[in-house]
Amino acid sequence: MAPGGISSRQKSCNACVKSKRRCDKQTPTCGNCVRKRCPCSYGGKSDMQPRYNSANGSIGVDTVASPSSASYDSGFVLNDGGFSTAFDADVALPDATLQIDGTLESLLNSMSGSTFGDTYGLSDLLGRDVPMASSPTSKALTRPDYSRIAPVCDDYAPWQLADPSSRIAYAVNVFKNFHVTFAQNKSTIYMHSQLYVGNTPRWILQAFATCVLYTNQTKETRGFVLKILHENVNNLINTASGVSFTPREKLARVHALVVYQTICMFDGDISLGQRAENDLPILESWNEELNNIRDNLDDVAELDMTELRKRQPESWERWVFAESVRRTYIICHALKTFWDLLKDRGDEDNFGKWEYIHRSTLSRHLWTATNSFDFYRAWNEKPMWIISAFCFDEFLRTGKGDDIDDFALAFLTLSFGLDEVKTFCYETSRRLLE
Structure with a gap:
């Protein structure tokens, strides 16, 4: 047989x-x-x-x-590695891939690469649903990819959340304050400050107003603020589902729902927590649609800094959009993983979307540029790295504390510890972290 x-x-x-x-x-x-x-x-x-x-x-x-x-859909196109280019297949890790205990560990070391492929400018994204240059493949991770993160999960205990010096407490604090950061800066570690400057989507305006109200609530206004929160979440879900949207609109609805989710997840109210639980599948579904427009930097993953400079993006706006998509996709998976970990229901044998390598750009100089001139000047003069599977080895050999933006800071801290990252920043550039 x-x-x-x-x-x-x-x-x-x-x-x-x-x-x-x-x-x-x-x-x-x-x-x-x-x-x-x-x-x-x-x-x-x-x-x-x-x-x-x-x-x-x-x-x-x-x-x-x-x-x-593995489960396949007959509509998928398989690439040379045997994986679906749509990133929707639920492919289990090959036998040669290490299965490591800990959901958070599965979250943290699973990305790799570099490249700024062709993407669409913000003005192009307003009126048509055009695909970004999506990654053709994302390989499964192996033992070295997880080695530094293991202690985060292996030694995790709920009381660590009360210790601000612990890795898990630092990370959770970053996530639970997304709405505060948004309300104060109109940006987050995954949402660029210039992304929605022109023709701001209504979902972003509603989310911003909600975050400002929630951040400044009082005992007397809390009930009214929560009513506004519920109505805006319902409005988002009802108006942003089941319709064809442009890539920019798809990103905007995810950004709006993420800040709503962080409010509901970490407020402490049991009804808000249940609301977050109910809306989590919607966030996952919308986030997977971002995967179809994401440039995962595959074609520049192995380039050194000199070669990267030669691959200058066509426009600053396109880079802002593409990098925001990359970071948002990672953050959404991270948010779900933290939520499962804190609710003690992580499946240590299920890597989920962390089975694949995801990538982002490490360069505070590029991310904090506020105009096209500053961006291209930084591109030609300042250092940059493509971070794959949370592998910071090359950055640690050649980078300095001044190069680290807040997105990289969160994952560096999870990888090495808060005191270690503070020491690195001070010794390499005399940068003092708050």
Whole structure:
């Protein structure tokens, strides 16, 4: 008997047998599977999955995880690594990949790369739904990717949240104050301050007003503020679901829902906590749509700083949008992981979206630029790094404290500890962290 209980005498491919279609028995891939671009295997060859080359329409065969460890949609296009370019497949880690205890650990070391691919400017994004240059692949992580983060989860205990010097307390404090940062600066560590300067989406205006009211609430106004919060969350969900939106609108609805979620998750009111729980699947769904417009910097992942400078983005606005998408995608997964960890329901055997490598740019000089001139000057004169899978090795060898923006600071602290990062910043640039 062949693997999966399929008889070795079976002539049709497994997919045709399952769907009760007539199979032409062509190898390595039958006609039905070619048309549907789905895996094609015969009997005992269930470990072989096809890859589809969209450039010439040909099908090749790669060895990947067995069908029992992955679910496929027949509409997916598989790349040379066997992974869906839509990033929607729930692919389990290969046997060679280390399964490590701890949900937060799975969160923290799973990204890698570098590149500023073609993206659309803010003005281009207002009126049409055009795709960004999305990443064609994201590989699974292995042992070295997780080594520095293990203590965060292995030694985690709820009382650590009361110790401001602990890694987990620092990280949670950053996340729980997103709405405060937004209310005070009209920006966060993942939402650039210039992103919504012109033609601000109404969801962002409503979220900003809500954050300002909530941050400045009093005992007398709390009830009214929470009513506004509930109505604006309902308005967001009702008006931002089930319709085709431009990439900028898709990003705006995620940004609005994230600040609402952080309020509800960390307020302490049981009804708000349940509201956050109910809305979490919506946030996950919207965030996955960002994946389709995200440039994950694959084509510059291995470039050094000199080569990166030669890949200057077409416009400052496009870089602002692309980097905000990258950071937002990471933050949404991190928020869910923290929420699961704090509610003691993390599945240490399920890496989820942290199974793949995600990337972001480390450069305070680029992120804090307030105009195009300052941005391009920083691009040509200041250092920058592409951070992959939370791997900061190259930055730690060549970078300084002045190069660290608040997004990188949060994950550096989770990786190495607050005192260690403070020491690094002071010794390399005399920068004092608050």
